[in-house]
Amino acid sequence: MITLGINYSQMHDSSACLVRDGELVFAVAEERISRAKHDARFPQNAIRACLDFAHIKVEQLNNVCFGWQVPGAAFRHDLKCYASGKMPVTYTNVLNSTLHYLSMWHQVGGAKRFTQIFGETKARMRFVGHHLAHALSAYAYSGFDEAAVVVMDGRGAWEATSIWHGGDGRLEHVLTIPFPDSIGYFYSEFTEYLGFQCNSDEWKVMGLAPYGKPGVDLRVFIEPEAAPYRVHARKLAVKGEAPFAEIVRLCGPRRIPESEIDNRHKDIAYAVQDACEIAMMSVVKMAIEKTNSRNVCLAGGVALNSKANGKIVVSGLVDKIFVQPAASDDGVAPGAALAPYLDSGGCLPMRPMRHAYLGPEFDDEAIENALRTYKLKYSRLSDAAATAAELLSNGKILGWFQGRMEFGPRALGSRSILADPRDPEMRAKVNSAVKFREWWRPFAPSFKKEAAGDYLESATDSPFMILTAQVKPEKRSIIPSVTHVDGSARPQTVEKEINPLYWRLIEEFAKRTGVPVIMNTSFNLRGEAIVHTPTDAVRTFFSSGMDALLIGSFLVEK
Ligand SMILES: [Fe+2]
Numbered sequence: 001m002i003t004l005g006i007n008y009s010q011m012h013d014s015s016a017c018l019v020r021d022g023e024l025v026f027a028v029a030e031e032r033i034s035r036a037k038h039d040a041r042f043p044q045n046a047i048r049a050c051l052d053f054a055h056i057k058v059e060q061l062n063n064v065c066f067g068w069q070v071p072g073a074a075f076r077h078d079l080k081c082y083a084s085g086k087m088p089v090t091y092t093n094v095l096n097s098t099l100h101y102l103s104m105w106h107q108v109g110g111a112k113r114f115t116q117i118f119g120e121t122k123a124r125m126r127f128v129g130h131h132l133a134h135a136l137s138a139y140a141y142s143g144f145d146e147a148a149v150v151v152m153d154g155r156g157a158w159e160a161t162s163i164w165h166g167g168d169g170r171l172e173h174v175l176t177i178p179f180p181d182s183i184g185y186f187y188s189e190f191t192e193y194l195g196f197q198c199n200s201d202e203w204k205v206m207g208l209a210p211y212g213k214p215g216v217d218l219r220v221f222i223e224p225e226a227a228p229y230r231v232h233a234r235k236l237a238v239k240g241e242a243p244f245a246e247i248v249r250l251c252g253p254r255r256i257p258e259s260e261i262d263n264r265h266k267d268i269a270y271a272v273q274d275a276c277e278i279a280m281m282s283v284v285k286m287a288i289e290k291t292n293s294r295n296v297c298l299a300g301g302v303a304l305n306s307k308a309n310g311k312i313v314v315s316g317l318v319d320k321i322f323v324q325p326a327a328s329d330d331g332v333a334p335g336a337a338l339a340p341y342l343d344s345g346g347c348l349p350m351r352p353m354r355h356a357y358l359g360p361e362f363d364d365e366a367i368e369n370a371l372r373t374y375k376l377k378y379s380r381l382s383d384a385a386a387t388a389a390e391l392l393s394n395g396k397i398l399g400w401f402q403g404r405m406e407f408g409p410r411a412l413g414s415r416s417i418l419a420d421p422r423d424p425e426m427r428a429k430v431n432s433a434v435k436f437r438e439w440w441r442p443f444a445p446s447f448k449k450e451a452a453g454d455y456l457e458s459a460t461d462s463p464f465m466i467l468t469a470q471v472k473p474e475k476r477s478i479i480p481s482v483t484h485v486d487g488s489a490r491p492q493t494v495e496k497e498i499n500p501l502y503w504r505l506i507e508e509f510a511k512r513t514g515v516p517v518i519m520n521t522s523f524n525l526r527g528e529a530i531v532h533t534p535t536d537a538v539r540t541f542f543s544s545g546m547d548a549l550l551i552g553s554f555l556v557e558k
Helices: 030-034 046-056 071-084 091-106 108-118 130-139 185-191 202-211 247-253 263-291 306-313 329-336 339-345 364-373 384-393 425-435 448-454 499-514 536-541
Strands: 001-006 015-020 021-030 063-064 124-127 146-153 158-168 170-178 295-299 319-325 396-400 417-418 444-448 492-494 517-522 546-550 553-555
Touching: 001 046, 001 071, 001 329, 015 046, 015 329, 021 030, 021 046, 030 046, 046 091, 046 108, 046 185, 046 295, 063 108, 063 339, 071 091, 091 108, 091 448, 108 124, 124 329, 124 339, 130 158, 130 170, 130 295, 130 339, 146 263, 158 185, 158 263, 170 263, 185 202, 185 263, 185 396, 202 263, 202 306, 263 295, 263 306, 295 306, 306 319, 364 536, 384 417, 384 499, 384 546, 396 536, 417 425, 444 448, 448 492, 448 553, 492 499, 499 517, 536 546
Parallel strands: 001 063, 063 124, 146 295, 295 319, 396 546, 444 492
Antiparallel strands: 001 015, 015 021, 146 158, 158 170, 396 417, 417 517, 444 517, 546 553
């Protein structure tokens, strides 16, 4: 059985994937190919990449699965929210809901667009509930026989949070908390109020939070301790002439984007993150109680909150945890694509996801062609890992472009910018010379898996950088540029069997320095998608302060 999974909602993070006989063989977000970050358009480039990679023709597809309900479900729910007073009836709100519905209805949820672009197909077009698709993406790739599955996002069609019970390769729905009672909505509204872009920059609020201190009371907007939590969306939702009126009344003026960050902003970020962590913990606790399982699977955009995930790990509530690395909506494609396996009482394939190297790759011939096209001086390497380690130990900042691109928001050693984590100035150097991003945003470490326990108090099996852990106090001064102000880090643990080249790079760095840790950030400039092609890599390399580019078997230096 060959199934194409698609995320297309016109909201954010369109994506596509291909599942063949239960195996996820390829997945890519549209943004990587189109170069428009969080691209919400129909993922025609991503679909084409799936078909090309697997040498599949549209006629061979058995199913095309969209990770959303048929158009209309969201619109009907919005109308109910307006009628019941849960959301304010404003011209903008009603217009946006109506236009979105009409557009999706016209495209038959994307099915019509698919046949217009790719031609008629015998494949069955299926529309999988959005939270079911998220839940499948967490449970089926966890490898757990039994699990409490929790989905938390901004919104699905009508869902905000849902709990599922996974067992014997099937999922049973336990409960749903409907939108707008949504942790994701609460977080994204404050992200925008703090001068950042909602559904994109929530990371920045999470990174800023440890610089703040307790004291800001947000209980008018969220009751995180309640079981289940409650979000008072009406207070958050006032837009139009008086945007964020209630937040402004209680917390002061909205921050103008790119303006100075002051202590008030830091304290608000602290309070937002704190409320989110408490609310997430309360949902996870409820899921464990209702399912009687201490293996927890998480998905949905809120599950990208690595800080909260790290606290769940050390809470003592859970035995095992799996967070879908593409927790945001790009990840509903691989979830939806598994829905056909549940037909007629069937079971999910249950293949544990141990890596996210699911995207396109470019061989040395394609890379060399690109380097020649741009008339670059380059050399061929006999050992890219050793060369990279030598350059890193000499303080160089590297572009690292190797193998298949990662699926999900994190760079995990395929499309990465690498640096020496021992240099306390390295964070500032990379921030100002390469990433051009805000000073407070932390960088993450890649550890040799065997060595993670020497440095970290938890999260020593963390292949996806989606859990934070505390760095042991005596190790913080050894890797200062990847240790956040509160002593935390967002580690990637690298396994030799899974990414031998990247593992060996860290090993070679350890041989030279005694430290089996590399600073790893995504290979992109601020506001851009992670690089996809050799051309993207070369362009980004020459638009930044990186010292060298290791691309396939080649080295380009400035
Ligand atoms: Fe979602």
